[in-house]
Amino acid sequence: MSDSLLVLIPARLLAGLYGSLRHVLQDVLVILWDNGLALYNLLTWDLPANAVVPKGCLGAGGVWPPYAPSTEGDSRCSCPALNAMANHGILPRSGRGITFRELNAKIRETYNFAPSFCFFVPNYAANMLCRDYWNDTFDLSDLDAHNCIEHDASLTREDCVDAKDQAKPSERLIEELLASGTGPHGDLTHADLSRMSGKRRTESKLKNGQFSLTTFHKIFGSSNSSTMLTVFGGKIKDLRPILLEERIPDGWQSRVRHRMGLTMAEFNKSALRVELGIREEVWGYPSSAQQKKKM
Ligand code: HEM
Numbered sequence: 001m002s003d004s005l006l007v008l009i010p011a012r013l014l015a016g017l018y019g020s021l022r023h024v025l026q027d028v029l030v031i032l033w034d035n036g037l038a039l040y041n042l043l044t045w046d047l048p049a050n051a052v053v054p055k056g057c058l059g060a061g062g063v064w065p066p067y068a069p070s071t072e073g074d075s076r077c078s079c080p081a082l083n084a085m086a087n088h089g090i091l092p093r094s095g096r097g098i099t100f101r102e103l104n105a106k107i108r109e110t111y112n113f114a115p116s117f118c119f120f121v122p123n124y125a126a127n128m129l130c131r132d133y134w135n136d137t138f139d140l141s142d143l144d145a146h147n148c149i150e151h152d153a154s155l156t157r158e159d160c161v162d163a164k165d166q167a168k169p170s171e172r173l174i175e176e177l178l179a180s181g182t183g184p185h186g187d188l189t190h191a192d193l194s195r196m197s198g199k200r201r202t203e204s205k206l207k208n209g210q211f212s213l214t215t216f217h218k219i220f221g222s223s224n225s226s227t228m229l230t231v232f233g234g235k236i237k238d239l240r241p242i243l244l245e246e247r248i249p250d251g252w253q254s255r256v257r258h259r260m261g262l263t264m265a266e267f268n269k270s271a272l273r274v275e276l277g278i279r280e281e282v283w284g285y286p287s288s289a290q291q292k293k294k295m
Helices: 003-043 080-087 100-111 115-128 140-144 171-178 190-207 215-230 236-245 264-276 288-294
Strands: none
Touching: 003 115, 003 264, 080 100, 080 140, 080 236, 100 115, 115 264, 171 190, 171 236, 190 215, 190 264, 215 264
């Protein structure tokens, strides 16, 4: 073995170990921070429903900047909430050159997520794209790298094998979702999201020859769909413009009224409830033969 390899190999091993330890330490610190924020929320009064967006921020008092759907050359992604921010100019209307730090600040102001979540998810996205959270930028469409965050069997997008452009909402799926609510006024509940996710997973598995969905993506899917219950309160009248037009309704403010916003601790409970309520995950997905028999 040459001298240079004797230096290179331990240096690579140490660099790898340092990188992993740094990530673990960062995650532990974010979880501790998040739990502290959850405790603070428990001990303080909620914000009034009409004053969730801080004064001086875009959307304060429910007055959102003008809506304009994306035009040719704009970048959009599979996330309706981020697209809506770009359609209102809260993020750059082009959807391009967004800093991860800007994403953090704007999600906090617009949807009232806790600062821990607003750091954790954009930082995760930066790592996923091999970029530096503190200095780099991204375009919204970069988030659609398949099986990074974007995955099969979502509630608002056809699988990418059928719809290469994941920025395009599926009217078929969204109308079916909006019609599935069994709560008061037909609003969505945890059970509805579990049922619809189970149905989507079954449908995708039967139809999509390239179907893939790891446990990690299942949890991610349930987390994304849980935002419909937490931030939008499951309200069909608000979800319709958000999901179909990617527009924030006039006068709308986040249903999360905690002073420190929606913590991961609280959010994960809702996401787990949706994920664990999916019957197909316990009783199995029907095979195509069983499915044909039913028809
Ligand atoms: C923090 C940065 C965020 C990133 C990087 C992100 C990314 C994504 C991605 C890649 C998807 C597509 C997943 C799929 O294939 O189904 C998605 C879906 C979604 N996201 Fe986001 N998102 C973020 C923040 C938010 C926020 C703040 C909300 C709510 C206010 C939200 C609500 C949703 C919803 C409702 C879906 C659709 C779920 C589905 O179709 O099943 N996201 N997000």
